[in-house]
Amino acid sequence: MFEATNELGNLVLSTGGTLTDPNAAAALAVGLAALGAGYAERGIGSAAVGAMAEDDDLFVNGLILTVLPETIVILALVVVFIVG
């Protein structure tokens, strides 16, 4: 893990500030937002499945709550359009 990070750092330095390129930064922003959304959905999803196991009627509510964090990714996509 650490070696890989080191290598990535070296690569970034040697190619000369890749991250200052607006497109790359926007891509990173979307990626991080997706990661955050995924982490949020992990907890909500397992809670939703638990609730559904007890009561089938909760399926729709559970589904909606589970995908709510996806909005973060959609908002992050706006950055791509602004930059690009």
Add this chain to the structure above:
Amino acid sequence: MSAAGSSNPEYVVARVRARRGSLYGDEEYRKLTRMGPAEIARFMEESTYGAEINALGSRHGGVDLIEYALNRNLAEQFDAILDWSEGSLYDLIARYLRKFDAWNVKTVIRGAYTDADQSAVEVDLIRAGEFDDRRIRRLLEADSIDAVIEVLEDTIYGEPLREAYAEYEETDVLVPLENAVDRAFYERLLSGLGGDEPTRQYETFLKAEVDFRNATNALRLARSGADIDPAAYFIEGGDLFTRSSLARLAQNLDELVEFIGDSQYGDELGPALRELEEADSLIAFEHAIDGALLAYGDRLGTIHPVSVTPVISYILAKERETENIRAIARGKEAGLSPDEIESELVIT
């Protein structure tokens, strides 16, 4: 499932909260106190206890049916919780549920002591702890206390029981063995708890339970005036008492009541203590202690919504429910009036 890996409080808490919604409320209890045993069984059949009532209905009847259905339902629900939980969550829940193992061990020992029928012992077991069916079967098949201890050799109860067995052989009373089981359970309960905030709150709750247990024991001893060494009944781990302070306070009821009133539990137990002084009734005090624990458990479950605390809060509420229903059924059997039964219930 096991104590390995990361824990999954979200899943367990969601399921437990859904089940909590189906516990009986004030309205149901009021209805139940006005029913006879057969009607109570019918009422339970239409709620969460349906499967158990149907399974046991052909073999038992009346209050026994209710009692066994309650035990079995309790065991199934708690087993399910242990099944769902993983990682550190499993460890924290199993700690508390091991008290049913302790209960089962004591029941089996009592059964062996009185030469009770195997099936008679079996229906009194609550299979909610960590012992699997195989060990329970072997426990039931053991026909002497020595054999019971042998089956438990590789558990936490093995060694303390072995030590207490010598004392039992001398005196032929079960108290040393039962104390050994209790102590093994409580020692394990509080050892090596983790350090995050919800776990600390859980620890506070467990300590309160130990304190209350010590307080009731001391009150009973002080009231009965029996010549028993209070230190022998002392359970380690609480904040309130030490072995010597308990031994001293158990000699004098007034001092003990004052001591509990001045402690950190004074606010919750104050009214019950005053009642104890006036009416001289331990039952009310014990109900107040149960009520205080339950209220504490309720509060516990809302402060950290995604942690072990809501699960423990549910376990407490469920235990309380089965005890309440049992009290109603037994009260009905004994011919008590609805009002008298209601005073026996602990509802928050």
